[in-house]
Amino acid sequence: MRHRVNRSLAHLQLIKRREGARVVEVVPRTAHGSWRRVEKELGKLGYEKPNLSAIERQNGTARRMNAYLIRKSLAFGRKEESREALGWFSSVVYNFCRTQRGLRVPLCVSEGRRRYKQRTPAMAANLTDFIWTVADVLRTPVYPAGGAR
Numbered sequence: 518m519r520h521r522v523n524r525s526l527a528h529l530q531l532i533k534r535r536e537g538a539r540v541v542e543v544v545p546r547t548a549h550g551s552w553r554r555v556e557k558e559l560g561k562l563g564y565e566k567p568n569l570s571a572i573e574r575q576n577g578t579a580r581r582m583n584a585y586l587i588r589k590s591l592a593f594g595r596k597e598e599s600r601e602a603l604g605w606f607s608s609v610v611y612n613f614c615r616t617q618r619g620l621r622v623p624l625c626v627s628e629g630r631r632r633y634k635q636r637t638p639a640m641a642a643n644l645t646d647f648i649w650t651v652a653d654v655l656r657t658p659v660y661p662a663g664g665a666r
Contacts, residue, residue: 527554529567582607606654612638613649 522528527550534542545567547555559567580586585600616635624634639645 522549525554526550527558529555531567531569578611579604579607582611609654610651613645613654614651616648 528548530546530548532544532546533540534544545555555567559565583603585603614637616637620636620638620641621633622636624632635648637645637648640648
């Protein structure tokens with residue numbers, strides 16, 4: 518069975534040209550899709566030119582939180598379901614339990630030494646109004662897609 522890439526997706530490859538240890542030029546190339554589709558998606562993200570820093574940061578965070586993704590580790594996943602479940606768990610903890618300095622907002626009135634309200638990505642997206650603990654995540658029931666059977 519062959520894997521087919523969805524037509525609505527656009528994939529870029531950034532080719533870095535180096536002189537010695539320095540990157541002197543970055544040339545974007547479409548690996549799948551059209552430049553029009555790429556520009557449309559970049560516009561949605563608020564970028565004028567391709568930028569992989571957000572994706573690379575997410576990949577680095579995922580590797581740090583998930584032993585299956587760390588290079589040269591002793592951890593390995595025998596079952597695809599285990600790897601997928603740990604990936605989702607890491608993503609939920611990252612978005613609901615971990616505050617991010619770039620998402621904090623100034624308090625109207627400082628509370629002692631506190632001048633900012635800490636927020637998680639889920640709080641910034643208005644999915645929740647408090648910082649979850651990992652225990653909160655583990656206590657929350659999960660239902661299969663499409664509703665309970």
